[in-house]
Amino acid sequence: MxxxxxxxxxxxxxxxxxxxxxxxxxxxxxxxxxxxxxxxxxxxxxxxxxxxxxxxxxxxxxxxxxxxxxxxxxxxxxxxxxxxxxxxxxxxxxxxxxxxxxxxxxxxxxxxxxxxxxxxxxxxxxxxxxxxxxxxxxxxxxxxxxxxxxxxxxxxxxxxxxxxxxxxxxxxxxxxxxxxxxxxxxxxxxxxxxGDRSVKLAVLRDRPYAVVTLLNTVLLLRMPLLSLGLPLWITERTEAPEWVVSALFVLNTGAVMLFQVRTARSVNSIPTAARALRRSGALMALTCTVFAMSAADSPWVAVTALAGGSVLLVAAEMLHSAGSWQLSFDLAPAGRTGEYQGFFGTGVTVARTLGPLLLTALLVGSGTAGWLLLGGTVLAASYALGPAARWAAGVRAATVPAPxxxxxxxxxxxxxxxxxxxx
Missing domain, CATH: 1.20.1250.20 (MFS general substrate transporter like domains)
Incomplete structure (x- = not known):
């Protein structure tokens, strides 16, 4: 390790x-x-x-x-x-x-x-x-x-x-x-x-980077999942005991502490980042499917499905983190790292603000269908990030040298x- x-x-x-x-x-x-x-x-x-x-x-x-x-x-x-x-x-x-x-x-x-x-x-x-x-x-x-x-x-x-x-x-x-x-x-x-100060807040005019940020925001919907979506799902839709909520939080936190560094070692370029994001999306789709199974009447089936889904969730989270970090830096022009990172970070704010409303409507309101829709949406966004990143990289290569x-x-x-x- x-x-x-x-x-x-x-x-x-x-x-x-x-x-x-x-x-x-x-x-x-x-x-x-x-x-x-x-x-x-x-x-x-x-x-x-x-x-x-x-x-x-x-x-x-x-x-x-x-x-x-x-x-x-x-x-x-x-x-x-x-x-x-x-x-x-x-x-x-x-x-x-x-x-x-x-x-x-x-x-x-x-x-x-x-x-x-x-x-x-x-x-x-x-x-x-x-x-x-x-x-x-x-x-x-x-x-x-x-x-x-x-x-x-x-x-x-x-x-x-x-x-x-x-x-x-x-x-x-x-x-x-x-x-x-x-x-x-x-x-x-x-x-x-x-350098050239004539272009103020150039990131707001960078359409490829904006698309990458938007698609990454879709993947960030996982953030309120552990703190809000799953607790509501567990208490409203499953037979699992409430203590499972805290157990899943401990599982997630501990896994990231132990394995995030190892997961990120294979991500060192735009192609490897795009591959990590595709794998993350596939794991999230599988995660949502497994979580949907926890609605079974048996408490043991519910707990087993929730534990298995949580393992998949943290694996998807670590791959997504590594891939998005790589893209956010590699696609930003030299000399504008803070500006571009500030824009990329708005995805976190949007996910924290709108995510609870969306997850509540999808999971508590629609049940299994909501889980499947969430998984499919994240999967589609993860696969779209590769072409979007290549587009952004191509535009970046055609720009003027760094200031x-x-x-x-x-x-x-x-x-x-x-x-x-x-x-």
Missing amino acids: PNPLPPTGPQRTLALAQLSNSVGDGAYYVTSALYFTHVVGIGPARIGLGLTVAWAVGSFVGVPLGRIADRRGPRGTAVLLALATAVAVASFLVVRDFALFLAAACLYATAQSGLAAARQALLAGVVAKEERTGALAHLQSTLNAGLAVGAALGGIALSAGTTAAYLAVFGVDAASFLLCALVLLRLPPVPAVT AVARGAWAGARAAPRDGVEG
């Missing part, structure tokens, strides 16, 4: 930054809804509305913030956005009505969307091209490990059930982003990019790492 730790140097520093804030996020995810409903007194419907509006705002600002990372330097931008996220989380401590909640949620979603784009641009600057997918696999494993630890801490707060316990969780999450900012400062600075960097080549920056971090 591959080394679970990323190589020393920038990759390990990025992983430490990921670990620091994912622990806080894990605690936040499992406690925030109950805090806002039970302590603050905001109704569930208004919380859902506020979060939908906030992430919609975040999806719009991700591209311009990614562009700022390209123009001003991704390390400094990432540090500032990590600090902004810490401020947003800390502001939840004083939220006492819906208006303040909406403002804080919009700040949180904006900072998180921009931070994701800036971090991708930062990774592109400190990690060699052929190592990026592997580095992202390590980061994904680290993310899952941190979320698991954070979820356990959040569980302790839920068990206590006191206002002080909830507030402690938000304090820990805010502190985790402060620590993330400090860790990111250990990375060497990545030169800002100069110059502002402060010398990256090779020079790597020759003089800061704070003892090797390049």
